Amino acid sequence: MNKIEFIDAVNKKFKNPDPHFFDQIEKYKNIIQEYDQKISLSNLVSNEKIYGEYFYESIIPYAKVDFKNDTKLLDIGSGSGIPGIVLKLLYPFISLTIIEATAKKANFMKLLVSELNLYNVTILNKRAEDIKSFEREQFDIVTSRAVAPLFAILELSTAYAKVGGLIIQPKSKNFNQELLEAKEIINKLDLQLINQDEFTSINNYFHHVFYFKKLKKTNELYPRSWSKIVKK
Numbered sequence: 001m002n003k004i005e006f007i008d009a010v011n012k013k014f015k016n017p018d019p020h021f022f023d024q025i026e027k028y029k030n031i032i033q034e035y036d037q038k039i040s041l042s043n044l045v046s047n048e049k050i051y052g053e054y055f056y057e058s059i060i061p062y063a064k065v066d067f068k069n070d071t072k073l074l075d076i077g078s079g080s081g082i083p084g085i086v087l088k089l090l091y092p093f094i095s096l097t098i099i100e101a102t103a104k105k106a107n108f109m110k111l112l113v114s115e116l117n118l119y120n121v122t123i124l125n126k127r128a129e130d131i132k133s134f135e136r137e138q139f140d141i142v143t144s145r146a147v148a149p150l151f152a153i154l155e156l157s158t159a160y161a162k163v164g165g166l167i168i169q170p171k172s173k174n175f176n177q178e179l180l181e182a183k184e185i186i187n188k189l190d191l192q193l194i195n196q197d198e199f200t201s202i203n204n205y206f207h208h209v210f211y212f213k214k215l216k217k218t219n220e221l222y223p224r225s226w227s228k229i230v231k232k
Contacts, residue, residue, distance in 0.1 A: 001052030009056055010090075013063045017090050024089045024116055025055060031115055032080060035108055058082035058145060059090065060199050061170040061209040065141070067091045074099065074139040074160050076128045077147035081109050084143075088118060095120040097139070101127045128156040129223045135160060137217060143168040150175075150210070151182035152229050158189045159218040167191065167212040175208035190216040 001009070007022055018024075029050050062083065067073075071094045075084030078098045088096045098121070100106040106125035113121045142157040142165065150169060157167050171178055179193075186193070195211040223229065 006051040021089050059086050069093045072139045074142045076144040097122045099124045099128050137162050141166045150178035151185050155223045155229050161214045165214050169210045171208045
């Protein structure tokens, strides 16, 4: 996907993107290309890969989400900024928090925030399961991309979401199996699967998106330590 195709696709899929979005995304691309060679962020080199497989595909799952002026978004395991930073550029009025366990990636995103002059963005270099009491039930939307199996990422995510908030999880070809494996923790976390969507990537890979609603305050037992989570 080249730049012109990217601009066309975003304008078709998203309502009222910020007028500075495409200028900002170009700066973002240039920063990634510069730093990827220095610290091996994401193995992205070509413009086409960055526009298509990186930027565009990371935000397709959120095309139907109604982001409001007071929306508080949490992105867990954002890596070098997707989807959180791209969504912030699309909708600068949202408040964005990113949790990233790898220090070099967290530091890169702090640089991005500075270079792109973003406000209301917090980058936390920590593990998601190390949740503080004041972080619980704080976010309208919690999401992540390619971080962990569904059963694990739901446990990591749910305590951060407000009651009535959304947890959005994009998945690929094994989505049915992942949903089956997550059934027990979905019940324990008082989550309701309110919608499922699907799309085909620019390379014709099949993707699926789960949209969960949080029905009740999360039991303080969750999230457990990572070693306990993966044991189910």
